[in-house]
Amino acid sequence: MKLSEIKKQLATLENVTFQLPNGTYVPENFHVTEVGLITKNFIDCGGKVRKETVVNFQLWNANDLEHRLKPKKLLDIIELSEKILGIEDHEIEVEYQAGTIGKYDLGFNGTDFVLLNKLTACLAEDACGIPESKQKVTLSEIPVQNNSCTPGGGCC
Template sequence: MKTQEFFNLLEEHKDKVLQFEYATNQYVAANYHITEVKHITIDSVDCGSQADRWNETIVQLWESPAEAFKTNHMSVLKAFGILKKVGQMKAYDLDSEIKFEYSNATFHTAQLFVNDFEIRDNNFIVKLTIEKTDCKAKELCGVPEQSKDTPINEEPCCSPTGNCC
């Protein structure tokens, strides 16, 4: 989801409570804080020697151990206010992908994509998902697309006999 699209949803639902589902039926606890907003520029080269560049917005969520007793989640209005204040200090690339960085005692630190959202009662629930890593240069490196019927390629793109890197 693009940053602007996310902000539009917050604007539309600012009377709701903001919750994050980081895995199926697993929610960021009510004691979460928005601890950092990162405006990231990725400047990369893939295994097929192709250069690429893009921006991302990464919002870090942290559960405060000192507030583990909390039962009320942050309002959409408060979260949107925090994000707008950040935007006054450092401008967003509103066309960039927005991700949420999160972890807890049982869930590894990950940058999660916004997969969907749901309105349930007075809750605006942001459904997050993990995206698997992938080779961007499959065609260039001769890596076939996998289907359910295709066995796993035994010789990876960047193997000594591969034709990239």
């Protein structure tokens, strides 16, 4: 989800909720402790220089159980971050601590923001010699040739 999309959704909501990949929710008393811009410059395993930029939200739980972040307050935080940090419309990455700090992509299911598991991947599969995934087919779907044996045909 891009920054413009969360702003659009926040304008329509009464409450801000984040659902974890396992279906549970970030406790209602969470804080957004950071909105930032993260740029990662790196070289992939094929030697290609790459650059990724994301808007980072950090969610944190405190012991103030009555705290509730409202959509307008989060919009204000985002707009201040855009103004001060020069943040543009990038994809959002969310940090949330469970056993350790997890990084998630962000989705929306119509009522809740959904933290989506991020996955690692090889960005240079052609340079690494990783074989292409083989297509799985069912034997019954393979067309029978006229000169080939068929089950019960007596040619084997």
